[in-house]
Amino acid sequence: MKKLESSKYFQAKGKKIKPMSKDECKERFSQLSKGIAHPARIEIVRMLAQKPPDCRCMCGKIVEALPLAQSSVSQHLKILKETGWITAEPKGTSTCYCLVDGIFDSFKNLMDEVIIYN
Numbered sequence: 001m002k003k004l005e006s007s008k009y010f011q012a013k014g015k016k017i018k019p020m021s022k023d024e025c026k027e028r029f030s031q032l033s034k035g036i037a038h039p040a041r042i043e044i045v046r047m048l049a050q051k052p053p054d055c056r057c058m059c060g061k062i063v064e065a066l067p068l069a070q071s072s073v074s075q076h077l078k079i080l081k082e083t084g085w086i087t088a089e090p091k092g093t094s095t096c097y098c099l100v101d102g103i104f105d106s107f108k109n110l111m112d113e114v115i116i117y118n
Contacts, residue, residue, distance in 0.1 A: 022113070028084075029110040032103075035083030040068060041076050045085060048099045058094050 020028065036042050047065060048057055063073045077097060080086045085103055089096045100106075 025110055025113045029114045031083050032107050035080055035085045038076065040066060041080055044076055044080060048086065048097060057097050
């Protein structure tokens with residue numbers, strides 16, 4: 001594997017993402033890492049990753065699948081959204097969630113740059 005240059009674009013599912021300096025890579029990697037730094041958030045990401053891209057997941061369905069109160073699930077979803085893992089789309093009185101397109105590729109590329117090749 002070739003070392004990613006800080007001036008290179010990061011790839012996520014064939015899409016170019018803006019070039020990042022090493023410090024920006026570290027900051028973004030840290031932000032994404034904090035986003036999944038809880039077992040419940042890892043489980044939410046896992047659940048959403050198993051959904052087809054066109055199949056959004058309602059908060060209520062996530063609550064039903066986890067042994068957590070609705071308020072706890074909502075807080076975890078908020079953190080995942082703030083850290084860039086998921087997007088939220090209001091649908092009437094509910095909200096539909098899905099993973100950001102290419103997030104796993106982006107996370108891996110950042111990890112390679114920050115930890116493996118730094």
